Structure formats: structure tokens, C-alpha cells
Amino acid sequence: MQMTNDIGKRLFAKAGELGVPVGFMCMKGLDLHISEIQELCTEFPSTVVFLDHLSFCKPPTDDEESFAFSELLKLSKFPQVWLRCLLDLH
Structure with missing residues (x-):
């Protein structure tokens, strides 16, 4: 769905x-x-969005991870998008 x-x-x-x-x-x-998130953020700019755990992106080590990380950074054009990150400092 x-x-x-x-x-x-x-x-x-x-x-x-x-x-x-x-x-x-x-x-x-x-x-x-990503394409659905971008579409929803474009169509509904007043809806605040949280992406939990940095959308499970990590600093890229291959082309697939580079694409995902790049797309995550592109979401910064939407002021209603927030990233949430929990850090384990142990």
C-alpha cells in the first residue's frame, strides 16, 4: 500500500x-x-514530518548508501521536515 x-x-x-x-x-x-515522502511534503507543506533515526541512513560507504544519504539531505528544502536521532554514548 x-x-x-x-x-x-x-x-x-x-x-x-x-x-x-x-x-x-x-x-x-x-x-x-523517499518519492512518497517528497510528494506528501510538497502537497501538504503545513504537515510537520519527523523522520525517526535519521531514516536509518548512515554515512555512505557505497553507491546505494550514497543515494539514500543524498536524498535525506535533499529533504532539507522542506522546512516542515525534522530528523530525530538518538545517540548511544556508551
Whole structure:
């Protein structure tokens, strides 16, 4: 199921109206969801978005990781997008 289907878009719009942030946990990789996240952020700029755990991106060591990390950085064009990161300092 796509997040950009009719139901997903209605939920995303309503979250923006109510001031409720939407969180994404891209555990299987940002590259699987980036186009939908970009579409939703473009269409609904008043909906705040949190990407948990830096969208499971890490400093790139290969082309696939470079693409995902680059796409993550491109989300900075959306002022409503926030990254959340938990650090284990042990």
C-alpha cells in the first residue's frame, strides 16, 4: 500500500489541519519511501514530518548508501521536515 493513495493523503492533510506531526520510520531504507515522502511534503507543506533515526541512513560507504544519504539531505528544502536521532554514548 502506498502512503500517497487517497486515504494516505486525507490522513496527511488532516494531520496538518490539526497540527499533529506525522512520523516516518523507514526501517527497510529511505530509498523505498523517499518519492512518497517528497510528494506528501510538497502537497501538504503545513504537515510537520519527523523522520525517526535519521531514516536509518548512515554515512555512505557505497553507491546505494550514497543515494539514500543524498536524498535525506535533499529533504532539507522542506522546512516542515525534522530528523530525530538518538545517540548511544556508551
